[in-house]
Amino acid sequence: MKIKIAVPSKGRISEPSINILEKAGLGLIDKSNRKLISKTFNENIEVMFARASDIPEFVNDGVADVGITGVDLIKENEADVHELLDLRFGQTKLVLAAPEESNINSVNDITDDMKVATEFPVLTRKYLQENGLNLKIVKLSGSTEAAPFIGIADLITDLTSTGTTLKMNHLEIIDVILESSIKLIANHDSLKDKKELIEAVSTSIKGVLDADRKKLIMMNVDESDLDKVKEVMPSMGGLTISEVLSEKKTVAAQAVIDEKEVFELVNDLRNAGARDILVVPIERII
Known part of the structure; x- marks a missing residue:
């Protein structure tokens, strides 16, 4: 019986994800030639490289048994997965932001005739509904912070760790929609059928986290x-x-x-x- 662990193929959480697997004894056999699927030191465990945004769906559907990805992406994909561990890195926030020179200082200043640009339409829509708002959502795949200044939207929702990028782009945080970090997740059926192996992975990674500092x-x-x-x-x-x-x-x-x-x-x-x-x-x- 084998399991696949889906790991981000690139981006800010890719290397930390690989590092934590290696510290847990699941190093990649050939790191110099990263393929879609790579073997590890354990013959029953393979690592599958994928976009971080696809990992929640892959684990939900059983394409991967276990995955490493962010809470923001899990909730944006509405994935029904089991959260095994918080990996204690990649902390970030999904925030609602507006131009500094706008008259939008709080949620109460937002009106339904405004537009909001985002890479997270599902989470943004839920947030708007919870606040009784019905704005048009403009879905973007990048450079969200530019949207208010090129006339695409009045507001944005975007991820931020420190708020520095938003400030550099003259945007002000109006509200925090979601606080996120990186999780180790598992498919519900896999957790039943391959419990021993998945728990061994989880226990080894937890051991690495507990040894930190x-x-x-x-x-x-x-x-x-x-x-x-x-x-x-x-x-x-x-x-x-x-x-x-x-x-x-x-x-x-x-x-x-x-x-x-x-x-x-x-x-x-x-x-x-x-x-x-x-x-x-x-x-x-x-």
């Missing part, structure tokens, strides 16, 4: 100083202690800590009596 800290400590070290040592599950064969009673201690704790903690541990301190990156936590 975590470090393994290891040290030697005289038994007489161990209580002082314990007092300053934060960890996910307490210290792991093992005996060190030496003339003086010494133990080796290790724990998983947050990356942000490393700088101050190393000094605190030294002052508490720890020595030979090592800080090691972690690839996965299962």
Whole structure:
């Protein structure tokens, strides 16, 4: 039994998606010659490259068993898929925006004789309906931010991460329609029929996410100083202690800590009596 994982073939989320699969142990066998379908280190798992906007539909229809794509695209396609994991990257927002010099400062200033340009007509229509508006929607496939300035529309809905591009184009955010991030999704039937393999993929990727910004800290400590070290040592599950064969009673201690704790903690541990301190990156936590 095999599964296909649909991954964006290009764009801002393509490389991060491939990287997270590789860290999870599902590296592509031949990265130099990317084809439509590529084998991975696991003979039962293949990666299928597709446009990010097509992935929700591919997973919905069972063309792919698992996929990596954005919440915005899942909802725009109205795909009926199972969300396995939030992959914690690609955060963005679908916003409603208007020219800075317009008289549109809030949703209350919008009238039905206006037009809105977008790459997301489904989400835009739902938003307008929820706000009792019936604007004409102009569907575009790119350069949405130019629409108000060339007479195509009065407003736009578009994706933004920081709002910088909108500001550069003299557009002001009026409202946030949707907050989005990148998800690992699965086909409902595949999740039933190929549950073990899909859960193995999900578990491996979750292990990579849980290891992000975590470090393994290891040290030697005289038994007489161990209580002082314990007092300053934060960890996910307490210290792991093992005996060190030496003339003086010494133990080796290790724990998983947050990356942000490393700088101050190393000094605190030294002052508490720890020595030979090592800080090691972690690839996965299962």
